[in-house]
Amino acid sequence: SSGINAEYGDALPEEMIGTFHDFHNSLKSVEQLLEPYLSTPLDEMYEMLSPIEQAKSELITAYTVNALYWSFLTTQGTKLEQHPLKKEMERIQMYMRKVKKLECALKGVRPPTGHNPPTHQTVDKYAAARFIKRGIGQEKDKTVKKHKTSDT
Secondary structure (H helix, E strand, O other), X not given: OHHHHHHHOXXXXXXXXXXXXXHXXXXXXXXXXXXXXXXXXXXXXXXXXXXXXXXXXXXXXXXHHHHHHHHHHHHOOOOOOOOHHHXXXXXXXXXXXXXXXXXXHHHOOOOOOOOOOOOOOOOOHHHHHHHHHHHHHHHXXXXXXXXXXXXO
């Protein structure tokens, strides 16, 4: 945090310096992870991708830019419930689902539905009846034993 103090002087409150330092380190880590992608020209990278991967890349980029803009607007206090950006993000998500369905169709697998269908379990009626009878029988035995011990 001394490097941050030297760089920003007294511009940051003391209690924010640690948080800012952590954010700065995280940002450096992200930059290092993205370095191979940022150093390769986009047209070269696209040549290495299949059409599906190209579409996914375009959609992820569009969604990321919109999400960052959404975050910025949120920090500015903008109400986003009716903002056009919300519809744009929903539109991008719709295309993401379409690409995912197409990808699954090409692979020959079922696309995810977005929710887990309920699993249907069967009950072994005879086993359940045995458990209930055994449980009731044990309760009767306990009551009988209580009465016998209290009689003596």
